[in-house]
Amino acid sequence: MTRDHHQSREDRLIADYFRPLAHHAGAFALEDDAAALTPPPNCDFVLTKDAIVSGIHFFVDDGPGDIARKALRVNLSDLAAKGADPAGFLLALALPDAADDAFLRAFADGLSADSDAFHCPLLGGDTVRTDGPLMVSITCVGTVPHGRMVRRRGAQPGDRVVVTGTIGDAALGLLLRQDSVWAETWGMSVTDAQTLVARYRVPQPRNTIAPVVRAHASAAMDVSDGFVGDLAKLCAVSGVSARIAAASVPLSGAARVAITRQPHLFETALTGGDDYEVLCTVPETAWPAFQTAAAAASVSVTAVGVIEEGTHAPVIEGEGGRPLAFGRTSFSHF
Amino acid sequence: MTRDHHQSREDRLIADYFRPLAHHAGAFALEDDAAALTPPPNCDFVLTKDAIVSGIHFFVDDGPGDIARKALRVNLSDLAAKGADPAGFLLALALPDAADDAFLRAFADGLSADSDAFHCPLLGGDTVRTDGPLMVSITCVGTVPHGRMVRRRGAQPGDRVVVTGTIGDAALGLLLRQDSVWAETWGMSVTDAQTLVARYRVPQPRNTIAPVVRAHASAAMDVSDGFVGDLAKLCAVSGVSARIAAASVPLSGAARVAITRQPHLFETALTGGDDYEVLCTVPETAWPAFQTAAAAASVSVTAVGVIEEGTHAPVIEGEGGRPLAFGRTSFSHF
Numbered sequence: 001m002t003r004d005h006h007q008s009r010e011d012r013l014i015a016d017y018f019r020p021l022a023h024h025a026g027a028f029a030l031e032d033d034a035a036a037l038t039p040p041p042n043c044d045f046v047l048t049k050d051a052i053v054s055g056i057h058f059f060v061d062d063g064p065g066d067i068a069r070k071a072l073r074v075n076l077s078d079l080a081a082k083g084a085d086p087a088g089f090l091l092a093l094a095l096p097d098a099a100d101d102a103f104l105r106a107f108a109d110g111l112s113a114d115s116d117a118f119h120c121p122l123l124g125g126d127t128v129r130t131d132g133p134l135m136v137s138i139t140c141v142g143t144v145p146h147g148r149m150v151r152r153r154g155a156q157p158g159d160r161v162v163v164t165g166t167i168g169d170a171a172l173g174l175l176l177r178q179d180s181v182w183a184e185t186w187g188m189s190v191t192d193a194q195t196l197v198a199r200y201r202v203p204q205p206r207n208t209i210a211p212v213v214r215a216h217a218s219a220a221m222d223v224s225d226g227f228v229g230d231l232a233k234l235c236a237v238s239g240v241s242a243r244i245a246a247a248s249v250p251l252s253g254a255a256r257v258a259i260t261r262q263p264h265l266f267e268t269a270l271t272g273g274d275d276y277e278v279l280c281t282v283p284e285t286a287w288p289a290f291q292t293a294a295a296a297a298s299v300s301v302t303a304v305g306v307i308e309e310g311t312h313a314p315v316i317e318g319e320g321g322r323p324l325a326f327g328r329t330s331f332s333h334f
Numbered sequence: 335m336t337r338d339h340h341q342s343r344e345d346r347l348i349a350d351y352f353r354p355l356a357h358h359a360g361a362f363a364l365e366d367d368a369a370a371l372t373p374p375p376n377c378d379f380v381l382t383k384d385a386i387v388s389g390i391h392f393f394v395d396d397g398p399g400d401i402a403r404k405a406l407r408v409n410l411s412d413l414a415a416k417g418a419d420p421a422g423f424l425l426a427l428a429l430p431d432a433a434d435d436a437f438l439r440a441f442a443d444g445l446s447a448d449s450d451a452f453h454c455p456l457l458g459g460d461t462v463r464t465d466g467p468l469m470v471s472i473t474c475v476g477t478v479p480h481g482r483m484v485r486r487r488g489a490q491p492g493d494r495v496v497v498t499g500t501i502g503d504a505a506l507g508l509l510l511r512q513d514s515v516w517a518e519t520w521g522m523s524v525t526d527a528q529t530l531v532a533r534y535r536v537p538q539p540r541n542t543i544a545p546v547v548r549a550h551a552s553a554a555m556d557v558s559d560g561f562v563g564d565l566a567k568l569c570a571v572s573g574v575s576a577r578i579a580a581a582s583v584p585l586s587g588a589a590r591v592a593i594t595r596q597p598h599l600f601e602t603a604l605t606g607g608d609d610y611e612v613l614c615t616v617p618e619t620a621w622p623a624f625q626t627a628a629a630a631a632s633v634s635v636t637a638v639g640v641i642e643e644g645t646h647a648p649v650i651e652g653e654g655g656r657p658l659a660f661g662r663t664s665f666s667h668f
Binding site for chain 1: 342360362365366367368369370371372373378379380381382383384385386387389390391412413415416418424425426428457458459460462463464465466467469471473475476478480481483485486487555556559571664
């Protein structure tokens with residue numbers, strides 16, 4: 001009985017692929033059962049957990065590196081919206097037998113690149129075998145000054161409703177990913193189509209804006225299930241309503257091409273989800289400072305409406321102030 | 335469009351089944367994207383993440399409440415071995431379509447009972463649909479005084495090797511669960527057989543001993559993959575070896591019945607895993623205080639050997655000091 005005989009495949013996976021990502025001192029090089037995190041002075045930890053499943057949240061034939069990056073980024077997006085700075089993450093990976101070394105090499109490389117880019121080291125986790133689809137479950141840990149996590153609750157009548165980036169790209173990208181013929185139907189360039197698909201495949205969380213959200217927003221969440229439905233959730237928890245000018249919702253050039261050709265896609269854009277943009281409410285007095293700080297963080301922000309009193313669902317106003325009615329307001333896998 | 339229309343099945347699952355478990359103030363009644371945890375003064379957070387998959391870590395027809403309790407308890411066991419007190423947990427649940435309301439009701443009831451019993455409230459999580467088997471991924475958060483997480487590294491020559499409870503019950507219970515005919519072969523009473531199966535189905539983490547481990551152990555881990563292999567891992571990380579008296583390894587009465595009939599089952603007991611007992615090393619000077627404190631915590635502890643210098647694999651001595659050789663030292667699902 002030599003020591004080598006003790007090394008299971010899981011031990012080898014950890015050593016070969018994941019230990020290089022675990023450079024945080026509290027990860028103990030993944031040699032222990034748990035990680036230890038010492039909180040910065042006067043800070044709280046913010047914890048979020050999102051899982052993605054093959055065939056549900058990504059395509060079976062998506063690149064392994066992209067799958068890894070999406071799994072981490074959907075969690076980083078939650079931290080951004082909560083005004084929290086990334087501290088690290090834990091990874092549970094359910095691997096089907098088909099996940100070979102080439103898959104794991106590419107998966108770990110993608111994860112490593114984003115772990116570095118977002119300053120979010122691997123702290124620990126678990127690798128298990130599954131007879132089902134690949135599943136990546138990540139718990140992300142962030143830090144905020146004590147009591148300063150930005151909540152969904154807190155929006156006040158008169159606050160501006162603000163979103164980062166553009167809305168709807170990922171929902172249109174998903175359609176293109178499902179059937180590339182849509183690009184022709186929409187009269188869309190190859191580049192535009194690729195841009196939209198890329199927005200679905202690997203979201204761009206807005207972590208550089210987290211300190212700005214923390215400093216100025218009265219409430220915030222990330223847009224994952226669709227702008228209209230997520231805004232409704234934020235309003236419900238805050239006990240308010242909202243009025244949104246549909247024409248002010250920021251759209252990318254590529255999304256405009258599609259929507260111009262098929263106007264009903266505007267509903268898809270506003271309700272389809274997978275945006276991973278920050279949706280927040282900003283008091284009127286803080287709006288100038290918010291804009292300045294967001295620009296300094298290189299994140300585009302757009303005011304799309306205003307919080308109002310009431311408990312009715314947010315009103316999305318189309319041309320001439322006519323309220324738009326949507327068949328559904330957000331996406332659910334159930 | 336009324337507010338009710340916004341409620342997806344996931345929203346309803348959270349409201350009906352999981353919100354009652356989320357009474358920690360920082361869980362925000364699961365109405366937010368993340369939880370906020372304020373560390374107790376001068377404490378570190380300890381984070382551990384273990385996932386279990388249907389058909390791999392439990393049986394498809396195990397009771398939903400037992401599945402939930404096992405998922406939480408395997409994580410609580412890690413906290414116990416690290417000397418950490420539970421603070422809360424996050425839950426990612428991948429649900430096949432077959433998981434109906436009756437399943438979820440029983441799952442949540444089991445989880446709730448253990449969440450209360452171990453003072454470990456639900457902080458947040460994610461529920462996703464899967465076309466594959468049920469998977470439960472839990473991240474458990476604990477607290478220790480700053481710098482006091484008990485690591486696998488730290489065992490010193492001369493330290494006693496100590497285990498809690500009894501070893502091997504779950505490995506034998508798994509055999510019985512796979513084929514109940516073993517009970518007859520082993521000449522075992524129904525009660526004994528049920529005891530062993532129960533030890534496999536729902537482990538008993540030793541969280542009451544966490545403060546004792548923290549105060550006195552030089553190194554610790556929980557026994558999940560098998561006593562012999564896990565001891566080898568602890569020794570490897572600590573840069574030491576160990577000498578164990580096989581006859582001193584604590585066995586339950588039920589396990590003794592089986593091993594008396596079929597002596598080769600002793601290897602199964604020592605290498606089969608799923609014990610979820612604490613394995614730790616205790617300096618000789620601290621051993622009396624460790625025993626006293628463990629008794630006060632109502633946890634049985636047994637000294638089974640001693641840490642020695644060297645980097646060779648731990649030696650398990652049988653009758654007359656003869657080293658035992660095992661075909662395998664620990665269990666791996668890969």
